[in-house]
Amino acid sequence: MSNHSCPSGSAKTLVIVAHPDLEASRINKRLTVELERRGNVTVHRLYETYPDEKIDVAHEQALLMTHDRIVLQFPLFWYNSPALLKKWLDEVFELGFAHGKGGDKLKGKELLIAISTGGAQSMYQAGGLHNYSYSELLRPFQQTANYTGMIYRPHFVVSGIREVSDEQLEKYATDYANYVERCFNSNNK
Numbered sequence: 001m002s003n004h005s006c007p008s009g010s011a012k013t014l015v016i017v018a019h020p021d022l023e024a025s026r027i028n029k030r031l032t033v034e035l036e037r038r039g040n041v042t043v044h045r046l047y048e049t050y051p052d053e054k055i056d057v058a059h060e061q062a063l064l065m066t067h068d069r070i071v072l073q074f075p076l077f078w079y080n081s082p083a084l085l086k087k088w089l090d091e092v093f094e095l096g097f098a099h100g101k102g103g104d105k106l107k108g109k110e111l112l113i114a115i116s117t118g119g120a121q122s123m124y125q126a127g128g129l130h131n132y133s134y135s136e137l138l139r140p141f142q143q144t145a146n147y148t149g150m151i152y153r154p155h156f157v158v159s160g161i162r163e164v165s166d167e168q169l170e171k172y173a174t175d176y177a178n179y180v181e182r183c184f185n186s187n188n189k
């Protein structure tokens, strides 16, 4: 594996972790701790910041404005994000900020979706238990990126969480942190 670094060294990455009970989590907790241990990215624990689910929109927009790469990390809940992240998107990506007149503040930023799923990867294909691929199910995020002028990057998935051994989880955590640190460059995963 090459020791690739980001082309623009000053680019900053914001990782928004949306897990309703991160302490009880196995996968997202480990991924989050690994990112925090490396210290090169801003990790924002959404549910811990807003236990009352009242989002400070101005604060969130300011955070987005000061970062170039945005990661949305969450466990897949009913083929979607946990509710607070949807609320965050609805409120923070508002008219005049993310779209419409003057709404170009996210233009050119990169977006990465990082998810964990209970179902195994083989279930996420035509004919499998969940029928659709991760790319198909994550389409609303991809189109949100398109619509707001963001650059959508290849997703990162930890799938089949029951079958993931402690050793495999360590590798996932390392691969994930490398992927985020190396500017979502999939050739360097």
Ligand SMILES: Cc1cc2nc3c(=O)[nH]c(=O)nc-3n(C[C@H](O)[C@H](O)[C@H](O)COP(=O)(O)O)c2cc1C
Binding pocket: 019, 024, 025, 026, 027, 028, 029, 074, 075, 076, 077, 078, 079, 080, 116, 117, 118, 119, 120, 161
């Ligand atoms: C409300 C709810 C909905 C879920 N929906 C899905 C789903 O649609 N697909 C899936 O593969 N797993 C689903 N799961 C399993 C979670 O994705 C899984 O428990 C989580 O990714 C594990 O991550 P953690 O160890 O960080 O909690 C669901 C779990 C809950 C609690």
